[in-house]
Amino acid sequence: MTLTTTQSILDQARDAGTATGAFNVIHLETAEALVRAAEDTGLAVILQLSENCLRYHGALEPLARATLAMAEASSARVAVHLDHAEDADLALRAIDLGFSSVMYDGAKLDFADNVATTKRVVAAGDAAGVLVEAELGEIGGKDGAHAPGVRTDPAEAAQFVAETGVGALAVAVGSSHAMAERTAVLDLDLIARLRDAVPVPLVLHGSSGVPDDTIVAGIDAGLVKINVSTHLNAFFTRAVRAHLDDHPAVVDSRKYIDAGRSAVVEEAARLLQLFASPRRVG
Template sequence: MALVTVTELLQKAEVGNYAVGAFNCNNMEIVQAIIAAAEAEKSPVIIQASQGAIKYAGLEWIVGMVKLAADKACVPVALHLDHGTSFEQCMQCIRAGFTSVMLDGSKLSLEENIELTNRVLAAARAVGVSVEAELGKIGGTEDDITVDEREAMLTDPREAKVFVERTGVDSLAVAIGTAHGQYKGEPKLDFQRLKEIRDLVKIPIVLHGSSGVPDESVQKAISLGVRKVNIDTNIREAFTYAMRRALDEKPKEIDPRKILGPAREATIELIRQKIKVFGSKGKA
């Protein structure tokens, strides 16, 4: 089936009180793994491309792979830009065929973030593309985007209300204690803050930096209004660890298929587990 928008998927998740997994891709095998896992669990799915993925694989290659995968898939698939850095990049991705973009204006002032988000919204709405924004700073590192732990700021619920009222954005990424990359310890999520945000903001909430967050914490966040859960680091771990095992077992192996094949299978299993945690199994 053709690509769908993230808004379409999250509206159904809102009604069903579950979350849709948003999984980052970097190569063909990971795209295949995301689709295979979603089909096995009969789940809708969001495939994301980050700054690093676009630089590594190329924008046209990512769009081509995901469009082909979606056309052949028997479940709904959306293609989303993760952490778009500018109006220009969002437009570039929309023109290329993305059905959803994230404008990350979290480093800007509230007024600047609202202004830039509204610019993206005006253009995206004209062509039926959904838009995610971010308020508050999520710690850690994702590709070229870094927020120092000391600078990381949790989302102010009152600012979230103002932001959504003045933009009408489709979904909102909030900072409640998660971080990008690998955690040094178990993350402690501020559920009270999430509840306050949700009470004031009646749109789908997005949880970034979810790799490494305990399943029970993710599920509690979903019960409090999170409808999109981002997973990147866990995919990198599953993929690369499986590659290493394959090479450790056969250090003289030179067939890429016998190295990347097991990595793809490990990634499928990881994503299937995440889909079950998010509650989207059987929702396609």
């Protein structure tokens, strides 16, 4: 199957009153696991490469090209997305490389500067048929730069979407990045008001810290794209640690990495099914 557009995945989920999983790629093994989860469940998945991940690997192209190749070779509907690019030029390069969508994160900028730079990325995305996600209202916890109590204002969100033309909007509604415990409380009323205020799909970042039932309630309220990274990383790491504890003499890294990959397949599949289950009423 060819690479799937993020737009089509989000449109289908929103029409069904459900959401889709957008899971972060850390290395090739996580990309393989996420594609396998989509194939096992028959559900679409969005593979995300963050600016931080690409900085770790030292360049955009090698990991991006490999991830795109996996998506194109899969029998499942798989999109590839650039996550949290604070560098607008990186977002433009990802568009040129053939990503399904990109997120330009100008949340640290003031409103006017965020709008101006986001519009530049959207213009390039529109020309290439690539959806652009943006962020308004800082999501707590990222690099210690954001306050967890920040919330996205619906009126400001409507203005931002109208002025920029973005295809999806990441909103601050109570979640926080890199949470290891699932204790976050979402503002469901705010999610519903944002859903009514803007015409594009809403994105939840920092979903690793949100309990299952709260995520489902958030989807019912209007969330369409659910980003998960830390939660799946923890499954990978626990499985690797357990394998090493059980096999202290192992030296072939494929053995314990495979244990981590298998754990991610199972949990990613469970999350995809969870996100696809809500049915919004009214």
